[in-house]
Amino acid sequence: MHTARRWLQGTAVALVLSLSAPAWAEIWGFVDKRGVSHFADHQVDRRYELFYRGGQQRAARKPPGMAPGAAYAPQLQARFAVSTSYKAVRHLIREAATAYGLEYELLKAVIATESGFNAHAVSPKGAVGLMQLMPDTARRFGVKADTHQTLQERLTDPRTNILAGASYLAWLLKYFDGETELALAAYNAGEGAVMRAGRRIPNYRETRDYVRKVTQLHQNLLPPRTLSRQRTATSSTGILPGQGALPTAKL
Template sequence: MRIEVVQKERKPFVLFPLLAGLLLFFALSFSSPFTAWATVAAYIDVQGNLHYMRGKSSRTDKKIAIERPVPRSSRDLSYQTINAFIQAAATEHGVDPYLIKAIIKAESNFDPAAVSPKGAQGLMQLMPATARDLQVDDPFDPQENITGGTKYLRSLLDNYDGDVVLSLAAYNAGPGKVKGRIPNIIETRIYIAKVLDNYQSYRNCR
């Protein structure tokens, strides 16, 4: 008597596609420059190349925001170009260009696209309300930012009778917190020391 063994047709392992999908999801989540739930912003640079950047985290679906191209670091602008903007603003508003440069170094480290946790923007870290008051349409435009920031600095120097230290304190903490003396704010005191150190270094290298 012969027993025939009938092999049943093997069904595909149904969990494999699921596991593969999960692995792909996690791989993309950790390797992609965008995290899950991230808002994606896109812009086209002057060469016509499309770029994406990660926005603020959110658990709601948002439309892709198309933003104008902005320099991502000082490497996108030559030293001569930024220095020319500084010199022009310094001449227009009667401010020492080395002081402007010292503030930019302390505020953004020459990153035109810098944004602080409090929302200050660009090279001289202008708050949106301040930028509007100074008629700066685009805080991320280096020339506009430097011109507006220098104009603001000039107004502070005038308000504090040319006192650089008090003007720097007001630039950092806001004029409302500077009443004839440096406010007892650690961040502001550190900021003043940093700017003055930068200022001295630039003057020594001229």
């Protein structure tokens, strides 16, 4: 998917974070008056509060037994807890994650990065909604216009958008044999771009930044025990827990 995202009305989520420990970057954020979450790797303006820096949590300690090098940002969780736009759709994220065998925190991280939970976000290239789906991609995964709404209008419906986007993400994970970073790169740049790069993350700055953003946000959202189990499972199988056959959900 082509997602050269620069969201209208300042709803972009910027989380330019490093993939490798221990070089964890800072995470700053705030929730605006509309309940839209905003994150960045630096203090964009005075609204942004620092709640994670370089492997240490502001005013918090890592829980006992946490995996070495793992990130844990309780204040990041608190930001989501006060985001009305997130709270309005979290049940839909849970529904889609369950329907398509995805990890809830991964799907949540993708949506946060794509749109900041703004259901009406539209990119300059025409990607629509919470998961910033291009119309052609949405058609591939079951979204159609009807007598009352255009396809683009249907994509502003949170449930329709999340289910279609989750279906696409699950398909990408299966297509790339459970390699999450490749699936995320394909979600951003298209599976063709990943294949042309030799089944590697394409050398596009935007795509590499995107993979870093989602990966680090995902890891920061995981409960410590889940993160530890996931790393163990991934190291032994290369596939994230919960991946497998893809069920379908009615859009």
